[in-house]
Amino acid sequence: MILNKHSDSANTDSRRHLFGTFAGVFTPSILTIVGIILFLRTGYVIGQVGLASTLLIMAAAFTLCLLTGLSLAVIATDIRVKEGGFYYVISRTLGPAFGGALGLTLFLSISISVAFYVMGLVEVLNHLVALPDWLSVRILACAITVVLFIFAWLGADWTTKLQFLIMGLVAGGLLSFFIGGGMAFSQQTLAANWQTDASAEQFWLAFALFFPAITGFTQGLNMSGDLRAPHRAIPKGTFAAIGLSAALYVLVALVLAGTASISELTDNYYIMADVAMWAVLVAAAVMAATLSSGMASMLGAPRVLQAMGGDKLIPFLVPFAKGEGQDNNPRRAVMASTAIALLCVIIGDLNLLAPVISMFFLAAYALLNYATFFALHSDNPFFRPRFKWSHKIVSLIGGIGCVVAMLAINLIACVIAIAVLFGLHQYLARSHQHRSFTDHQRGALFKRVRELLFELNSMEPHPGDWRPHMLVFSKTPERHKQLLTFSAVLEGQSGLITLTRIVNPQHADEPEQQQILKQYQQAIDDTDVRAFTLVMQASDFQSGLRHIMSAYGVGPITPNTALLNWTSSNDSKQEHSPEDYAANFLEMIKADINLVALASARDPLFAKEAPAKGRKIDIWWRGGPTARLMLMFAYLCTRARGWQNTKLRILTEAERYSKQQVQDIFATYLDNVRIESEVEALDKVDLDSIKRYSSQSELVFFPIEVKEDEIVDSFEVGLQSLVDNLSNLVLVKASKSMQLDPDPDNGDDQKEG
Template sequence: MNNKAAEPNGSKLGTFAGVFTPSILTILGIILFLRLGYVVGEAGLWKVLIIIGLANAISVLTSVSLSAVATNMKVKGGGDYYLISRTLGLEFGGAIGLVLFLAQSVSIAFYCIGFGEALEGILPGGSALSPRMIALIAMSLLFVFAWLGADVATKFQFVVMALLVLALASFFIGGLPQVKGSTLAQNWTGPSNGPGFWILFAIFFPAVTGFTQGVSMSGDLKDPIKSLPRGTFAAVFLSIAVYFGAAMVFAATSSLDVLSKDYSAMQKVAKWPVLIDAGVVAATLSSAMASFLGAPRILQSLAQDKIFPFLTPFAKGEGASGNPRRGVLLAAGIALITVLTGNLNLIAPVVSMFFLISYGLLNYATYFEAKASSPSFRPTFQFFNKNYSLLGFLACLGAMLAIDPKAGAAAIAVLFAIHQYLLRTAHTERWADGQRSHHLQEMRKHLLATVNEPEHYRDWRPYILVFTERPDRRANLLRFSSWLEGKSGTVTAVHVIEKSGAVGYKMKQEAEEELRQAIAEQKLPIFPLAIRTSDVQTSLETLVQCFGIGPFKANTAVLNWFEEKRYSTVGGREIPYSRNLRIAFRAGVNIVLLAAGEEEWAALDAIPKEDRRIDVWWKDDATGRLMLLLAYLITRNSGWENAKIRVLAQAGKEDEKEAVMIMSDFLQEARIKAEPVVLSKVDPQAVREESGDAALVFSPFRLHYNQLQNQFGGKIEDLLNKLPIVALVLASHDVDLTAQPDEGEAGKLAAAMDEYEACLKKAQSLEHDAEMAREEALKAETRLLDCPTENTEEAAAQRAAMVKQAQEARDEAAKAFKKSAKAEARLQEAARIMESLGLTIKAPQAPQTEKKQSEAPAEDSENNETPENENIEPED
């Protein structure tokens, strides 16, 4: 079945009528006819060519981005607004859509007033009508065309297109025969006292701000995916050729003085000057008509998305093509007010900034989508590269700052204000945009980055699995778990369904939906997770071991304490409570049991937020440090910021005052603000007396075989009586609260790296010394062979001296090789330590000590032999 709307193809526009025509008519506008000659006269040809090139570089780069997005999705009505909103989200899209509608509505008046001024100058003897009255008449005529629809308006644009073609033909036919090389060479550079480069760039830049007019007509196109890239690039490249050609003709036919002072220089060059007048009229009317067609369609698309409730009436369209007549009326009203006001000098720069912002955001949206590497981003436009989009965004930003920093700042401020308004009011996402893909890609990148970095105590965060089976106690358990996370970790609510098959799958979906609703009701940062299984205990053991991805693993489990019975009900079966806890504990997961009823929660809510107190019953072990850290994390939450933490412990061998000082020093080193309290005796009665008025109590517990015991070895129920909300904690791993950055695995790795580098340098140095000693020994052997052989007393003495020198050289070589071997052994040991810490280093080639020793001259004395398996000790 075909799900496409049943719209007749005759009501849709093709590439030429729907994209190329409105784009080219807006680009080849009043700047071409009345200001290009002036820019050439003030800048000189070489500067003009740079200005044209830079301005059109923005249009080409943005066209690449537009083509990529347009070939990646079905583009509906709304043009730039639709493309940006579907990529950057409704906040950016809504803001740019609203300002673009206002900008294009004001542009109608701007171009109509320009038409009035041009027509007044053309009519002989002036006109009895003021430019404002002429603008109102022209706007009324254009309103009729826009009211009748895009088809009728497009036919009018064909007339304007014909006049524009005739005007350009008249200019080039008249100018080419007048081209002189000497004039061109003379006009290559401009006057030294002319306006600055960026002022002239600002004057020319509006000439290229029309290439996205076709995008505004996207809802009226037969095939937007094909028409938008083809029509836009055709308009852009043709306009580039026209502007470069016109600048060359101006520079080769007229003096710079004439060009800079006479805005009608094009008429003097043209073959038929009257056609230039017709071109000026056509240029202004065509730009106004393009804005009259584009503005209502942006408003209609914005209203259909229901981002701004007050715009909903403008979503309605008339006829088979859905002509936005209500939007036409509003755009005409804004244009009318602007014409009557007549003060465009202040408005025009800001309007230009809005167009530049839209181009910049379109480029950034495309770069944003491509950088997210989403599999759904598959543009068929083969010339796309995300770096082009980034360059286009930076070019737009640079152009804004160069043209008018104040106007640019004003436009950005308006855009930011609307964005912030939508961020606070638009809570429902109405479509999928690129934000989630971006977050997923960033998450992937960051997870991969953490894999290559050693774990450290300072990096510990609570990644919590909260097991919630009973709906009547779920809300408070989720609330408490979100406090433990302390805006630094994550919480996942788990519901285990012991059911297989289709029934189990349905129950899983229902359970996950219940979790999602419970989380949404409290607006908690918690993920829902329901699992179905035929074996609860096996599934729990697998879950606590495997939950997470990469280094992101569950490290804490939170459950309700069932004081009325020592088992939990999972999937209709009663499972021994302690067995589940032991499974999690053995998997390396901390256990937190929440012991609180409705009375305790009511009592907590009755305590003023500034009077809340958290008591931590301290034991100097892993559980004590974990409880203290969790208490601190709770104070990061709203309602707990002013809560006081007390750390209560029993005095040991030292007296109470000394114990308080020791605890104070520890808390200061741990950087946790808490009050140490040392008691002479700690038992259940002392706990009740000291913590009965607290808001929350942390107390350790332990697993003894299949029994749960409080910190005193008794039943947990014996401790909970007359206490407020109690969090019972058992740590499976330590959390070092005083760890420094250079301690832990990172410190070990740094020390191992330093040791390895030192050993490497020493091994290389000793290897060099051994080689030098070997060479000296060989030289001594050579000298010994050359010693005189006569049986004279003098020759005998000389031979004895030579033998002694050779023996000493051999001894030195042996010692040198022995030291080198020891250094190599230390180097290999350092490399092994590095590998044990997870960093593989390819050690350099060994000095080949054994081989070189075998090549050394043999020693005469057997007493100098070195045992092969000598126990090598590191040198001091």
């Protein structure tokens, strides 16, 4: 079966026309870099800031290229980069929210860039040939866009074949320029053009003008789904394109600086054609390179949209996932890209969008560098890139460099681009909860949690560090939601909850473990409570209980509280007998686990929406650790959503004190522990007084004592009578001392009354 499965996959790939390094990566990348800026703007940059500053600008730009290329090589040699290019890499590394935000903006940017390239081509044509009156610039641009659409509709195979012809034309134009420039080269002219009196502002304007030239070095990544071996083709083709294009730009700059004056370089965009031996070849090269850049963008943008549609991140993009033919050509996405490009051509004025689009490309490079740093830093054992000639610090420097370039080129456009990306990221993070692919986020979180656990374990524990870590035992499915919701109220957004069940696999009526976990997860989803789940198999409840309490947790994170249902003896859904409760509670106390038993029959009791009259929690105070634990839990309840305005009330027996003395004692104590509560001192606590005071309260915390074979209430009024007469009862027993106001300097020695 395994051999057959792999054979089918291989046959499927063999039916597609896949490209190698030269045709699939190097050619589209080099033709996009060696484009209109090389031929029409390099001379202008030299004229503005001089040759020395131009070489510095080129060095900075291509250094960012190289750093990003190294990051790209690391990512591309770890995973098989499928359809979607940048989107695929970012979504599988940083997650769908980052990937989706970047993918959508890149699709729009690449589609709009088609219009830029087409308008640039029309500008060259209009300069070389006088257009007839009936043929306006916009009509010609629309016609060229339709031609690009036809090639993209036919598929990448047709377009790639055409790129070989374009590469020949570009090579011919450059050869003509170098021959003519070599004949006219002058060292005196070169020295005169070495430096100008350009200001820092002019330098950054020149940098902003030049930088878009190198944004095409990742065109091969956009074609990742059409490559035969992406993990080999992408690094090799990208590095080759960066190296050759950097050499060409430097050579062109040197020749231009040695053959033309500053005024000629500044005023004449077509200076390369004037310097060349055969000007027509340079003109043909400019048009061919610009057309090639437009075609590469027309091929790349639809594949990003197709990949996003396939991942179903945004519902209205799903139809664009459909491809046509054995090459899975994204024709629906091609139509979308063409529509955007045509709209931009018709509008005509693209200067407003140009800076923002450049920012999106730079943001993509920054995120690619960060994604590589993120993956390397996570120490994920499954991240095993074949490319070893890089380091996570290199990727981090590349990412920072891209952000610096964004800020330097256009601050306003940078802020707009970041705001758009942030908004899309937040939308996707909130709307897309489930995903069908993995990324490195979980691995990075695991590493961080691991480091924090070791750090936490190295610290000396202190009473002030106490947080409720609850094991919530729930057997009856009908009570899962109530117990889970109550546990969320009880921990007050400060602790941990684990929904727990012990099953005996020898009993035929016990449900399967997966069935229980499914029920638990459904309860978690329905209540929107953050909790873990645990199902333990044991021959009996007590042995399973001992195992959980001794083994559950990691390092210093161990459970300290058990929460379960307490049911009346006449309840048909009773989960434990009184003797079982006593035995189980004793096991928990031996393990230093606090006990909380919910005896409430009010299903809507723990709704997040507070009643109009407000809520009240009663604490029946008998003193000692249990009383303080109940007060802590009552206070934590007031931090839960919907319970913030709940009033606390302490009820106690005056005993040998007067009621005023009791009030004074508690006023001082509550002030020390900084918890607000009313205090009621009763002459005697009996069942009638308990019912009279607490029957209408939302929660009633009541202390209990655990004996060998029974559980009794601390006021000795009859536990079963309390359970039968109150529908809002919470029974509590502390396993050890609880301090509500520990001294940070001497917490262990401090005593509370």
